[in-house]
Amino acid sequence: MSSYRNKAINNLDIRCNNNNYNAPAVKNKIILATGLCFGLSSVLLSGCGNVLAESNQNPTASGSSQSTNPSTAKPKSLVGYSYGSRPLYLVDDMDNSPLKTQLKSCEGQTAMKSDFSISHRGAPLQYPEHTYDSYLAAARMGAGILECDVAFTKDKQLVCRHAQNDLHTTTNILATPLAKKCSTPPKFDAKGQLTNADKIECRTSDITLSEFKSLRGKMDAGNTKAKTLEQYMNATAPWRTDLYSQNGKLLSLEEHIKLTESLGLKHTPELKTPAEKMPFGNYTQDQYRKQLIDTYKRAGVPADKVFAQSFDIEDVKYWLKNNPDFAKNAVYLIDDSNETAQGKTFDKNDPTTWKHSMQQLKTMGINIIAPATWLLVTSDGKGQMMPSEYAKEANKAGLKIITWSIERSGPLANGGGWYYTGLEDAINNDGDLMSFIDVLAQEVGVMGIFSDWPATVTYYANCKGL
Structure with a gap:
C-alpha cells in the first residue's frame, strides 16, 4: 500500500472516529469511489458509511472545532451509528429458530438510523436518564426519535425529567x-x-x-x-452501571429541542402529570399543555416531526381542539392505571375490563396509542407469544400503535417483571427479547418501540428493513 493511500486512510479514520467531518462532501465521494474505506474494521466502516451517505445528502455539511468536554460540547449534525455488542449478545442467546438465523445473518450490516427505534429517556440502561450524554448515546445507536418527559420548574420553565417529583x-x-x-x-x-x-x-x-x-x-x-x-x-441496580455518570448535564426542553434538531431526529415530548395540585399558583393545566406545543412552534419544528404524548386523555383532547396540526401525531399513553373500567381488573384479553373501546378512542380523534408492551402480547400457555385482544382490537379500529419499553428490566431469566406480565412461560432468557420484539413488529404491527438501549431495536429494524 502506498504512503499516499496510508495517509488517506489515516485521515479518514480520524474523521470517522471523531466525527470531525472537515472534508467537503466531494472529497468524501472521491474517497468512496476509490474504495479507501475497504478493509477497515466493521465498526469504522459503519461510521464511514454513514458519514459518506449523509455527506452526499448534505453537500454543504462541514465540521468545526468543538470543546472536548462531553457535557458541554455542541453535537455534530452528523453522527456515526453503531450497535455495540449487546444486540448480538441477545441474538446469540436466542433459542435456535429461523428468526435467530436471520438476525445472525445481519451481523455485518451497516448501522443506520431508524424511526422504528425510539429512545426512552435517552439510553438509561447505562446512562443517567434525560441527560446530554444519554441522548447522544441513543442517537449514536440509531434511534430516530428522542423523548423528553416534560415537567415544570418553580418559575414555570419546562425541563426534561421523567416525573416532576x-x-x-x-x-x-x-x-x-x-x-x-x-x-x-x-x-x-x-x-x-x-x-x-x-x-x-x-x-x-x-x-x-x-x-x-x-x-x-x-x-x-x-x-x-x-x-x-x-x-x-449510591443505590444503582447491579445490572446497570455508574460508569457513564460523570457528567450528567441536565437539559431544559428548549435545549433538548436544539439537540434533537442538530442530530436530525424527531421529537416525542411527554407532558407529565404534575405532582403539584393544579393550578400551580396562577399556572393552569391548559397553560402547561399550551406551553409544551408553543415551545416547539417557537423553535420552528414542523408538527409532523413531533409526537406529543400523555397518559392523561384530557391533554390529548386539548391538543385535538387547540393544536390540530400537532394532534395528528399526538400519542395517548396507556397502561392498566388509566384504562381500566370502573370496578374491574384489567385483562388485556377481555374488552369488558377496558375503560374505552378502541373504536371510542378512534372516534375521539386519537390516531396513535402507546400501550405498555405487556398489553399487546399474550401467550398460549405453552411458550408461544401472540397478539393480545387489546392489540387485535386496536388494529381493527385503525389505530396506529407505539409501545414502551424494552431493555428496562434486568436479566430475563425470571420472566422480566412488569413489562412482560403474563408471558412468564415464554420469556425465560435474555435472547427471548428479540422474539418479543419480532411479535410486536410483525404480528402486532407496532410503528415503533421505546427502548432504554436503542441499539437493540435499531439492529432488529435494520435487519428487517423497518
Missing part, C-alpha cells in the same frame, strides 16, 4: 444546598443518621430553572432504607 433519585440534589428546598427534605437524628429515607421528595417545582441546571443527573435509584445520604444515593 424524582429529583431525589435522578440527580445529585441531596448532595447540594438545594436539598433544603425539597418538598420533603432529608432529616437527621442527633447522631447524624438519616431518618426519613422512605419519604424524601424533591420536585422540579421546588427550584428555578437556573437551580435545576446547576444539578447533575445520576442513575435513577434511591435506597429507602438508607441511614446516610451516601447510602441513599
Whole structure:
C-alpha cells in the first residue's frame, strides 16, 4: 500500500472516529469511489458509511472545532451509528429458530438510523436518564426519535425529567444546598443518621430553572432504607452501571429541542402529570399543555416531526381542539392505571375490563396509542407469544400503535417483571427479547418501540428493513 493511500486512510479514520467531518462532501465521494474505506474494521466502516451517505445528502455539511468536554460540547449534525455488542449478545442467546438465523445473518450490516427505534429517556440502561450524554448515546445507536418527559420548574420553565417529583433519585440534589428546598427534605437524628429515607421528595417545582441546571443527573435509584445520604444515593441496580455518570448535564426542553434538531431526529415530548395540585399558583393545566406545543412552534419544528404524548386523555383532547396540526401525531399513553373500567381488573384479553373501546378512542380523534408492551402480547400457555385482544382490537379500529419499553428490566431469566406480565412461560432468557420484539413488529404491527438501549431495536429494524 502506498504512503499516499496510508495517509488517506489515516485521515479518514480520524474523521470517522471523531466525527470531525472537515472534508467537503466531494472529497468524501472521491474517497468512496476509490474504495479507501475497504478493509477497515466493521465498526469504522459503519461510521464511514454513514458519514459518506449523509455527506452526499448534505453537500454543504462541514465540521468545526468543538470543546472536548462531553457535557458541554455542541453535537455534530452528523453522527456515526453503531450497535455495540449487546444486540448480538441477545441474538446469540436466542433459542435456535429461523428468526435467530436471520438476525445472525445481519451481523455485518451497516448501522443506520431508524424511526422504528425510539429512545426512552435517552439510553438509561447505562446512562443517567434525560441527560446530554444519554441522548447522544441513543442517537449514536440509531434511534430516530428522542423523548423528553416534560415537567415544570418553580418559575414555570419546562425541563426534561421523567416525573416532576424524582429529583431525589435522578440527580445529585441531596448532595447540594438545594436539598433544603425539597418538598420533603432529608432529616437527621442527633447522631447524624438519616431518618426519613422512605419519604424524601424533591420536585422540579421546588427550584428555578437556573437551580435545576446547576444539578447533575445520576442513575435513577434511591435506597429507602438508607441511614446516610451516601447510602441513599449510591443505590444503582447491579445490572446497570455508574460508569457513564460523570457528567450528567441536565437539559431544559428548549435545549433538548436544539439537540434533537442538530442530530436530525424527531421529537416525542411527554407532558407529565404534575405532582403539584393544579393550578400551580396562577399556572393552569391548559397553560402547561399550551406551553409544551408553543415551545416547539417557537423553535420552528414542523408538527409532523413531533409526537406529543400523555397518559392523561384530557391533554390529548386539548391538543385535538387547540393544536390540530400537532394532534395528528399526538400519542395517548396507556397502561392498566388509566384504562381500566370502573370496578374491574384489567385483562388485556377481555374488552369488558377496558375503560374505552378502541373504536371510542378512534372516534375521539386519537390516531396513535402507546400501550405498555405487556398489553399487546399474550401467550398460549405453552411458550408461544401472540397478539393480545387489546392489540387485535386496536388494529381493527385503525389505530396506529407505539409501545414502551424494552431493555428496562434486568436479566430475563425470571420472566422480566412488569413489562412482560403474563408471558412468564415464554420469556425465560435474555435472547427471548428479540422474539418479543419480532411479535410486536410483525404480528402486532407496532410503528415503533421505546427502548432504554436503542441499539437493540435499531439492529432488529435494520435487519428487517423497518
